[in-house]
Every structure is written in C-alpha cells, then in structure tokens.
Amino acid sequence: MLAEYMQQIETLGLNLFFAAIFFFIGMAIHDVLKQGNVPKFGRYIVWLVLFLGCAGFIAKGIIQMTWEGAGIG
Template sequence: MPANSYELFESVSIYVGLGGLFILMGLAVHDVLKKNDVPLIGKVVVYGVLGAGALGFLAKGLIEVFWLGTGL
C-alpha cells in the first residue's frame, strides 16, 4: 500500500472517529440533562458549548481543505 493511501486512511479515520466522539458526547450530555431535570437555560448553554466545539472542528477541517488546495 503506498504512503498516500495510509495518509488518506489516517485522515478519514481521525475525522470519522472524532465525529463519533462528538455524537457520543451529545448523547451522554442529553442523558445527564434529562435525568437531572435541568432548566431550559442550562440546556441551551450546554448544547451551545457542545455545538461550538463541533463547529470549530468542522471549521478546522474546511480551513485545512482550502489551505491544502491552494498549495500552501
């Protein structure tokens, strides 16, 4: 297997793995919030922080794609 294939596999697997971790974190947070009867403002703050982390991860991936696409 050529080195390019290993790099592609590593890149795809890290993004899929981290995406799965974000989903699992969301499910865990949802379960904790549901069991502890958290008020709406608390849920908004917690989901906002989790969503900001996911958006940051997505933005990093898009910036990386554009950066590598320009040859920098």
C-alpha cells in the same frame, strides 16, 4: 495501491473517530441533562457550547483542506 492512499485513509479514519466521539459526548450530555432536571435555558446553553465546539472542529477541517489545496500548509 493501498500504500498510495494511506494518508487519506488515516485522515478519513481520524475524522470518523472524531465524529463518533462528538456523538457519544452528545449522548452523555443528553443523559446527564435529562437525569439532572436541568431547566430549558441551561440545556440551551449546554447544547450551544457543544455545537460551537463541533462547528470549530468542522471549520478547522475546512480551513485545513483549503490551505493544503492552495499549497500554503
């Protein structure tokens, strides 16, 4: 039974790994911004860039799921 779902388990594990990586990157950026006394405008720009990277990753996953569901990819 486990062999039947191996690809789904690998996909889920990879997605959880990327979510953890984004979390740790966010924590590291928060620490650097806090210790560097970065102005608020700079902090907003940094968080915007981080959010857009995360949103792009999520959009890629959604697009991939819809294409695979439709039989395109």
